[in-house]
Amino acid sequence: MNGYAGKFLEVDLTKGTCSSFTIAEARLKKFIGGSSLAAALYLEKYNLHTDPLAPENPLMVMNGPMVGSGFPGTSRFAVTAKSPQTGIWGEAACGGNFGPELKRAGFDGIIITGQSKSPVILSVINGEAKISAAGNLWGKDIYEVTDICKAEDKGIKVLAIGPAGENLVKFAAIGNDKAHFIGRTGLGAVMGSKKLKAILVRGNQPPGKANEEKYKEIFKAAIAEIKDSAFAESLHLMGSDAAMDLGMMTGDVPIKNWTLGEDFELSSKLSGPTMRETYLTKAHACANCPVACKRVCAVKDGPYKTEEGPGPEYETCCTFGTMIMNYDLAAVIKANELCNRYGMDTISAGATIAMAMELYEKGIIDKKKADNLELTWGNMDTVFALLKKIAFREGFGSTLAEGSLKAATQLGAKAMDSAVHVKGLELPMHDPRGFHGMGLAYMMSNRGACHLQHAAMGMEQGMVSWPQLFEMKEDYDGKTSQGKAMLVFNSENYGILDNSLSICHYLLYCLKPETIRDAFNAITGFNFEFKDFLISGARDWTLKRGINNLLGVSAKDDVLPKKILTPLQEGAGAGSIPDMKLLRDEYYAIRGLTANGIVSEEKLLELGLPELRNKLYKK
Amino acid sequence: MTGYKGFTQEWMDAWKEKIAGSKEYKEIAKDWEGSVSITVNADPSKNVPEPVYMFTDYWHGDVRDFFICDAAKAQEAKFIMTGDYARWKQVAKKELDATKALMQGKLKLRGDLTYIVRNVKTINKVIDLLTEVNTIFPDEG
Numbered sequence: 037m038n039g040y041a042g043k044f045l046e047v048d049l050t051k052g053t054c055s056s057f058t059i060a061e062a063r064l065k066k067f068i069g070g071s072s073l074a075a076a077l078y079l080e081k082y083n084l085h086t087d088p089l090a091p092e093n094p095l096m097v098m099n100g101p102m103v104g105s106g107f108p109g110t111s112r113f114a115v116t117a118k119s120p121q122t123g124i125w126g127e128a129a130c131g132g133n134f135g136p137e138l139k140r141a142g143f144d145g146i147i148i149t150g151q152s153k154s155p156v157i158l159s160v161i162n163g164e165a166k167i168s169a170a171g172n173l174w175g176k177d178i179y180e181v182t183d184i185c186k187a188e189d190k191g192i193k194v195l196a197i198g199p200a201g202e203n204l205v206k207f208a209a210i211g212n213d214k215a216h217f218i219g220r221t222g223l224g225a226v227m228g229s230k231k232l233k234a235i236l237v238r239g240n241q242p243p244g245k246a247n248e249e250k251y252k253e254i255f256k257a258a259i260a261e262i263k264d265s266a267f268a269e270s271l272h273l274m275g276s277d278a279a280m281d282l283g284m285m286t287g288d289v290p291i292k293n294w295t296l297g298e299d300f301e302l303s304s305k306l307s308g309p310t311m312r313e314t315y316l317t318k319a320h321a322c323a324n325c326p327v328a329c330k331r332v333c334a335v336k337d338g339p340y341k342t343e344e345g346p347g348p349e350y351e352t353c354c355t356f357g358t359m360i361m362n363y364d365l366a367a368v369i370k371a372n373e374l375c376n377r378y379g380m381d382t383i384s385a386g387a388t389i390a391m392a393m394e395l396y397e398k399g400i401i402d403k404k405k406a407d408n409l410e411l412t413w414g415n416m417d418t419v420f421a422l423l424k425k426i427a428f429r430e431g432f433g434s435t436l437a438e439g440s441l442k443a444a445t446q447l448g449a450k451a452m453d454s455a456v457h458v459k460g461l462e463l464p465m466h467d468p469r470g471f472h473g474m475g476l477a478y479m480m481s482n483r484g485a486c487h488l489q490h491a492a493m494g495m496e497q498g499m500v501s502w503p504q505l506f507e508m509k510e511d512y513d514g515k516t517s518q519g520k521a522m523l524v525f526n527s528e529n530y531g532i533l534d535n536s537l538s539i540c541h542y543l544l545y546c547l548k549p550e551t552i553r554d555a556f557n558a559i560t561g562f563n564f565e566f567k568d569f570l571i572s573g574a575r576d577w578t579l580k581r582g583i584n585n586l587l588g589v590s591a592k593d594d595v596l597p598k599k600i601l602t603p604l605q606e607g608a609g610a611g612s613i614p615d616m617k618l619l620r621d622e623y624y625a626i627r628g629l630t631a632n633g634i635v636s637e638e639k640l641l642e643l644g645l646p647e648l649r650n651k652l653y654k655k
Numbered sequence: 656m657t658g659y660k661g662f663t664q665e666w667m668d669a670w671k672e673k674i675a676g677s678k679e680y681k682e683i684a685k686d687w688e689g690s691v692s693i694t695v696n697a698d699p700s701k702n703v704p705e706p707v708y709m710f711t712d713y714w715h716g717d718v719r720d721f722f723i724c725d726a727a728k729a730q731e732a733k734f735i736m737t738g739d740y741a742r743w744k745q746v747a748k749k750e751l752d753a754t755k756a757l758m759q760g761k762l763k764l765r766g767d768l769t770y771i772v773r774n775v776k777t778i779n780k781v782i783d784l785l786t787e788v789n790t791i792f793p794d795e796g
């Protein structure tokens with residue numbers, strides 16, 4: 037099969053066994069790969085009702101068919117499991133070089149169940165998998181363990197957890213070659229629960245392409261499109277933090293745990309151009325990507341000195357900057373480094389600390405409760421101390437290690453309004469009061485509040501225009517809920533494909549849909565049209581929603597937090613809040629959900645999901 | 656209200672007057688240094704038979720040169736913005752945000768993008784003031 041390696045690796049850490057299996061082409065065509073195929077396997081083969089940290093919860097590392105092809109943006113892979121942070125479907129995607137290397141090692145994915153009695157590493161080298169003792173790696177941070185794993189072979193690619201994953205922090209991340217992170221939904225804790233410290237891959241078997249000549253032609257067109265794209269240029273020059281200046285102007289940037297609407301000093305000090313002028317040492321690219329959006333930074337001296345390493349994304353500049361009223365970019369870089377080393381999602385970690393600072397200001401928690409730390413806004417010494425306490429689950433850190441929702445629940449009813457989440461996952465750093473479509477996208481994203489399981493941001497904020505795919509405006513008014521249900525529906529059906537194709541979200545914005553479609557067809561030989569992509573996206577969303585329905589998700593969970601339903605007094609989003617009822621009612625009708633938010637039987641059959649229908653409707 | 660034929664010198668003068676008279680602009684643009692040329696691609700079907708080149712220059716909140724120029728002069732600007740007539744018309748009528756047009760590839764920019772991002776408020780204010788000029792568009796007049 038072109039594009040695919042043709043095999044999936046199955047690892048049982050309880051038994052210490054490794055085996056492989058194949059999937060028929062028709063099924064691959066239906067679910068494509070990545071997190072979409074993972075969801076199909078999860079529904080088919082596993083007990084959904086296990087505890088996320090139980091041995092039975094499968095941790096899947098999944099490629100898509102374009103991974104390893106050399107096409108720009110196809111370095112991505114997905115990691116999935118039932119999330120320990122949310123208790124529902126969990127997934128996160130990542131770039132770098134691990135995905136292509138896994139494909140060259142002979143596998144389209146790895147599914148890990150069980151639990152080792154003692155820490156282990158899994159090595160997958162040219163089709164051979166081996167479980168071995170992790171020796172003295174347990175307890176080491178992600179940078180240290182990665183360096184040790186690469187000591188003998190720098191070309192080996194490493195996924196590893198740090199202390200946060202070992203200590204089952206609910207938003208623990210998985211590090212990928214010290215440069216990329218599988219951050220959201222706490223999948224590092226799932227890895228830690230299995231006592232799996234690292235996964236190493238190495239291979240030299242490139243996947244085939246259905247039509248090499250056609251592919252070369254499309255590849256050239258793709259490179260030309262990227263060179264011509266202002267969006268790609270801004271990412272190359274300023275990384276994702278290019279969004280900070282414009283975002284402050286348009287009402288996108290959350291400030292002081294979502295309570296303020298505007299602070300141009302903050303954005304000026306924390307923006308992409310500022311990072312470029314101060315701490316940026318170079319730009320870094322994922323495999324075969326000409327954009328090179330990743331920042332590499334170093335703070336060479338002062339209290340926030342760091343070694344040269346991955347720099348903060350826009351989201352991190354918010355969670356450890358605007359959200360906690362820290363005006364010092366060097367301190368953001370330091371917090372980012374600590375999260376990377378401990379292995380924690382920077383969005384959840386920063387947002388949970390922002391919540392704690394607000395609770396401290398309101399007197400809901402005091403200094404004694406906070407282990408004698410001054411939880412004042414912008415107090416970065418406290419932030420660094422808290423990050424360590426969270427990673428090692430010490431004192432108050434152990435409360436925060438549960439994430440915003442569970443921590444607020446522990447801290448009492450008065451704390452609940454300060455937790456800004458959907459389905460237990462903290463909101464990413466885009467304010468729905470400036471962009472109502474994003475509010476709906478947060479409400480309906482299957483992993484909890486998410487800005488990447490759809491292309492709503494690109495469409496609503498005007499970064500892209502795809503009239504060839506569906507009817508859409510070139511310029512949306514962010515502060516209206518009218519018409520946004522259709523925008524979000526379409527944006528999910530196309531945008532979610534980056535998770536099954538395993539193509540970078542940013543490249544989805546830089547490349548024409550025709551180019552992506554043609555490249556996909558040249559690699560796989562599948563001959564997809566746009567409608568096939570959109571049906572596939574709808575199937576992906578519906579499958580994951582159905583799984584969540586089986587796990588208890590319904591209309592009661594499709595809600596925005598109180599903060600987002602409270603108007604701001606200043607800034608571009610002032611006075612505006614999403615009309616949650618209108619958005620949800622329209623969306624449910626378009627998506628084929630019942631009034632209680634359950635996928636209708638008709639929709640399940642229409643999208644070719646009879647197994648899910650049987651489970652959901654007990655047929 | 657007086658109407659000005661779009662993309663002419665008298666129209667540019669009216670635009671310049673709006674900018675020069677804006678206290679808000681003066682404050683927002685206090686750090687801006689440099690010129691921006693605007694090229695409107697020819698569209699004979701819309702009564703724009705030849706490309707129109709405009710040279711605009713700004714300095715620390717003041718407006719300096721603001722004139723119709725030739726292609727060579729347009730190339731001398733610190734920032735060069737180019738687009739089809741229909742797109743510029745949408746921008747001037749506030750139907751399409753200039754930043755969005757840039758990201759969607761409907762307008763092209765040559766120059767230091769980081770400077771533009773840092774000063775996006777200035778750019779938006781200049782465009783906002785343009786939309787206040789009562790314009791008679793070539794295909795509407």
